[in-house]
Amino acid sequence: MNFLDEALKEAEKAAAIGEVPVGAVLVKDGLVIARAFNVREKIESPISHAEIHALIAGSQALGSWRLIDCDLYVTLEPCPMCLGAMVQARIRKCIYGAQDPKGGALSLGYRLNEDTRLNHRFPIEYVPHERSSSILSEFFRARRRASASEPGSS
């Protein structure tokens, strides 16, 4: 099973309700134990990125905030908040399918996952996943088109 494909299914759910399409799954022992997508607008919550909800759901599934031996697959490179949350959750590994040059923690140089001063370290890997990237560009293209056709725009 390609877990980035599974994360993409979550991103598609976000797109369907007009949210920026980012999805994530948490995997342990080869099984998906939690799934989530970005719901920031839907529930008016600033922290509701896909990764945060996948970590919360994973902790509920395991009954522990320590997500030992869990790998997080996410369609988009995590922001600094989400990478910091993964450090807090003690995950084993993170894999993402599309880079975010403007807001991604690694793209911006915040390599929190490798900081030996923090109490947990883990590898993070970019595995190019075409659809994880194109679903975002399609979403933003449609949004620009919609706002350009609004009354009052020239």
Add this chain to the structure above:
Amino acid sequence: MNFLDEALKEAEKAAAIGEVPVGAVLVKDGLVIARAFNVREKIESPISHAEIHALIAGSQALGSWRLIDCDLYVTLEPCPMCLGAMVQARIRKCIYGAQDPKGGALSLGYRLNEDTRLNHRFPIEYVPHERSSSILSEFFRARRRASASEPGSS
């Protein structure tokens, strides 16, 4: 009203249930609109620092994930996850009462709040607040004493 005193009341609630005593309040127009304390162990959630729950509660109170003109008062210097969450939430200012040399975002050099590449910037200020610091040292001293007296420890 000293809002760090209000944040401290939240930290005391955390201490009372055996959580690392950190508390936060969110303030808008001179009024506390949200209060929260660290509940990571209690609800087994890796993201459940005081700041995160104060941001969530504030968004619920205002009906918006954008916490415009809101100031966050927290007893302890925020970790990178929490500082990243404040950027996401577009807060106006953060004030903290005790430094965290080992895990604080600023102490570690992650000045996310000043990063001009991100889409929001805000000032963060350290206002020494003695009790915010001493409640933590008392908590950890008591915990060390308890673990030293456990059977099997020498």
